[in-house]
Amino acid sequence: MARAATAAASCAPRLLRAALLLLLLVAATRHAAGAPVVSELRCQCLQTVQGIHLKNIQSVKVTPAGSHCAQTEVIATLKNGQETCLNPEAPMVKKMIEKMLKKGSAN
Missing domain, CATH: 2.40.50.40 (OB fold (Dihydrolipoamide Acetyltransferase, E2P))
Incomplete structure (x- = not known):
C-alpha cells in the first residue's frame, strides 16, 4: 500500500505540469481564434469581395x-x-x- 502511495505522489508533479500545459494551450488557442490583431506583421485579408450591401x-x-x-x-x-x-x-x-x-x- 505504501508503494502505491509513493507512486501516486511521484506522478502528481507530472500531472500538474501536464494540466498547466494544457491550460496554457487552451488559453493561447482562444486568443488566436479571436479578432485579428493589428500588430501582426502580415496582411489580414487574403481574399476580398467587391462589395456588400x-x-x-x-x-x-x-x-x-x-x-x-x-x-x-x-x-x-x-x-x-x-x-x-x-x-x-x-x-x-x-x-x-x-x-x-x-x-x-x-x-
Missing part, C-alpha cells in the same frame, strides 16, 4: 498599407458579427470610404 454593415476599418502589409485593407464588420474583407479598389468600396472621410471631417 450597406444595410448589412455595422462598421468599417481601413488599414493603410505599411510594414505589416503592402496593400490597403478594408475590413467590414457585419451586423451579424462576421468580418469581411472588401476590395479597396472596387468602385463601391471607394465611394464608401469617401463618404466615411467626408463624414469624419465634418465632425
